[in-house]
Amino acid sequence: MQPHIQITRVSKVYSSAERNVAALDDINLNIAPGEFICLLGPSGCGKSTLLNAVAGFSLPTSGSILVDTRPVQQPGPDRGMVFQEYALFPWMTVEKNIAFGLEIKNAPRAQIKEKVDALLRMLNLYDFRERYPKDLSGGMRQRVAIARVLALDSPIMLMDEPFGALDSLTRRNLQDELLRIWMEFKKTIIFVTHSIEESIYLADRIVVMTYRPGKIKKDVSVVIPRPRDPSSAEFNDLKKELALLVMEEQDRHLRDEIKEPSAD
Amino acid sequence: MKYPWLKKFAEKLQGLLVPLVLLAMWQWLSSQAIVNPQILPAPTAVLAKWWEYLSPQEAYDPAKAGYLAWLFSGELIRDAYASLYRVMLGFMIGAAMALPLGLMMGASDRIYKLFNPLIQLLRPIPPIAFIPLSILWFGLGNPPAIFLIVIGAFFPILMNTIAGVRNVDSIYIRAARNLGASQTTMFLRVILPAATPYILTGARIGVGTAFIVVIVAEMIAVNNGLGYRILEAREFFWSDKIIAGMFSIGLLGLAIDTGMNWLNNYLLKWHRGIEGN
Ligand SMILES: Nc1ncnc2c1ncn2[C@@H]1O[C@H](COP(=O)(O)OP(=O)(O)OP(=O)(O)O)[C@@H](O)[C@H]1O
Ligand SMILES: [Mg+2]
Numbered sequence: 001m002q003p004h005i006q007i008t009r010v011s012k013v014y015s016s017a018e019r020n021v022a023a024l025d026d027i028n029l030n031i032a033p034g035e036f037i038c039l040l041g042p043s044g045c046g047k048s049t050l051l052n053a054v055a056g057f058s059l060p061t062s063g064s065i066l067v068d069t070r071p072v073q074q075p076g077p078d079r080g081m082v083f084q085e086y087a088l089f090p091w092m093t094v095e096k097n098i099a100f101g102l103e104i105k106n107a108p109r110a111q112i113k114e115k116v117d118a119l120l121r122m123l124n125l126y127d128f129r130e131r132y133p134k135d136l137s138g139g140m141r142q143r144v145a146i147a148r149v150l151a152l153d154s155p156i157m158l159m160d161e162p163f164g165a166l167d168s169l170t171r172r173n174l175q176d177e178l179l180r181i182w183m184e185f186k187k188t189i190i191f192v193t194h195s196i197e198e199s200i201y202l203a204d205r206i207v208v209m210t211y212r213p214g215k216i217k218k219d220v221s222v223v224i225p226r227p228r229d230p231s232s233a234e235f236n237d238l239k240k241e242l243a244l245l246v247m248e249e250q251d252r253h254l255r256d257e258i259k260e261p262s263a264d
Numbered sequence: 265m266k267y268p269w270l271k272k273f274a275e276k277l278q279g280l281l282v283p284l285v286l287l288a289m290w291q292w293l294s295s296q297a298i299v300n301p302q303i304l305p306a307p308t309a310v311l312a313k314w315w316e317y318l319s320p321q322e323a324y325d326p327a328k329a330g331y332l333a334w335l336f337s338g339e340l341i342r343d344a345y346a347s348l349y350r351v352m353l354g355f356m357i358g359a360a361m362a363l364p365l366g367l368m369m370g371a372s373d374r375i376y377k378l379f380n381p382l383i384q385l386l387r388p389i390p391p392i393a394f395i396p397l398s399i400l401w402f403g404l405g406n407p408p409a410i411f412l413i414v415i416g417a418f419f420p421i422l423m424n425t426i427a428g429v430r431n432v433d434s435i436y437i438r439a440a441r442n443l444g445a446s447q448t449t450m451f452l453r454v455i456l457p458a459a460t461p462y463i464l465t466g467a468r469i470g471v472g473t474a475f476i477v478v479i480v481a482e483m484i485a486v487n488n489g490l491g492y493r494i495l496e497a498r499e500f501f502w503s504d505k506i507i508a509g510m511f512s513i514g515l516l517g518l519a520i521d522t523g524m525n526w527l528n529n530y531l532l533k534w535h536r537g538i539e540g541n
Contacts, residue, residue, distance in 0.1 A: 087439040101443040
């Protein structure tokens with residue numbers, strides 16, 4: 001099958017006056033339609049860099065990223081992004097935030113309303129539709145951010161540590177909701193996290209990255225049937241395996257920080 | 265406490281305490297014949313003068329004008345209206361020039377580099393220093409006064425608009441680009457609203473400056489308005505009218521600021537921390 005997202009020999013170097021940072025090095029990754037991928041790795045290993053390259057915010061220094069066989073050149077609504085900082089527009093109500101992408105597309109009013117209402121109901125936001133983001137909890141804001149992307153009908157969802165700032169209960173809640181949405185709408189998802197447990201709970205495949213330069217250390221398929229039980233033996237076996245991999249990179253990160261304390 | 269309204273009332277009274285004590289001292293001082301009433305008139309005299317200044321000058325005559333028109337025909341009302349009119353007109357013209365220029369300078373580095381040196385050069389000149397030039401250019405009357413007010417309002421709005429656009433959080437830009445926003449949509453629906461807190465701060469400072477400038481301009485270029493009136497009163501040694509005029513200026517300033525505050529809260533109801541103040 002033709003991969004939905006095809007990442008070939010992608011490297012990214014951030015150059016500044018003082019030094020060059022090799023954030024990504026020779027990344028190769030094929031993602032099938034409808035696949036749920038987690039990018040896992042310690043802070044600074046280039047997860048956001050890779051996601052931003054797929055989103056089209058900052059293009060790789062070399063290599064190619066194809067989406068549906070077309071090279072990524074700029075951001076677009078076919079690859080909806082959910083940011084860790086929510087990035088809701090504070091001057092728009094919940095409803096307006098969700099409708100914004102559709103208004104940009106010049107969708108007919110009635111259609112916008114129908115779609116927004118359906119999303120509000122699906123994500124339990126209906127009673128909050130006239131509120132401004134400042135009056136919402138973190139979990140609620142992230143629901144709005146997810147609804148905003150869903151409104152676009154983008155086949156691909158890119159999520160950069162979307163639940164990183166949430167408490168564990170809200171987090172589990174939103175993870176379940178995300179899985180439901182993913183199954184219902186058959187999205188291709190790239191989900192960045194540094195939580196091992198979160199990656200096992202969600203992903204079809206976990207891509208573990210190395211720290212500087214960011215390479216793919218291991219590509220692990222998760223075969224545990226859903227819904228996954230974090231207390232099960234197979235879950236914990238995988239967790240141990242991944243923890244070892246991530247710890248090695250974490251250690252390199254720490255050594256790096258001691259060598260040059262101003263690294264990040 | 266058992267009666268919360270009583271507490272509220274007491275708090276209100278507390279705020280009146282200092283003004284009332286000062287007022288009493290002032291009244292006592294002027295009743296002692298220590299100071300010449302022409303230097304410091306009694307508060308009661310000021311109040312009487314203020315009332316006279318406020319009241320219509322002629323008796324009500326239905327044949328000449330309607331009741332409302334008559335009611336608002338006092339000298340103070342006409343002066344306040346004249347001053348307010350100048351402030352508003354000057355402010356609007358200043359804002360209409362500063363806003364587009366500020367938005368363009370904030371959004372485009374090229375335009376910024378083009379205009380910034382000139383602006384840095386002109387900005388430190390106090391609007392008051394433009395008085396001679398404005399009279400030379402526009403003669404006497406409203407035009408020079410409004411010219412000065414335009415200058416007073418222009419720079420604060422311009423500087424804040426530039427800062428507002430430049431400080432738009434890049435996360436909003438990225439989110440909007442991700443949703444497929446065009447340049448125009450980005451500008452109108454993201455950059456402009458994101459910059460409004462700054463722009464409104466600029467507008468508020470701008471109105472404040474315009475209000476200072478209008479009083480000065482009226483002392484020099486025109487023959488009505490609150491600024492003109494207190495200078496005129498000095499020529500006749502009407503100290504009670506000077507002070508009554510000053511209080512009127514204070515009240516008008518307070519009203520303008522309250523209006524701006526209200527506009528601010530209305531336009532920024534989405535903004536963090538508005539409820540608090
Ligand atoms: N704009 C930039 N300029 C220079 N270096 C950068 C820039 N953005 C990221 N980097 C560097 O590139 C490396 C990868 O950064 P990236 O943000 O992709 O990491 P990450 O895996 O997302 O980390 P985190 O988990 O902290 O979000 C880091 O070492 C970072 O310091
Ligand atoms: Mg990151």
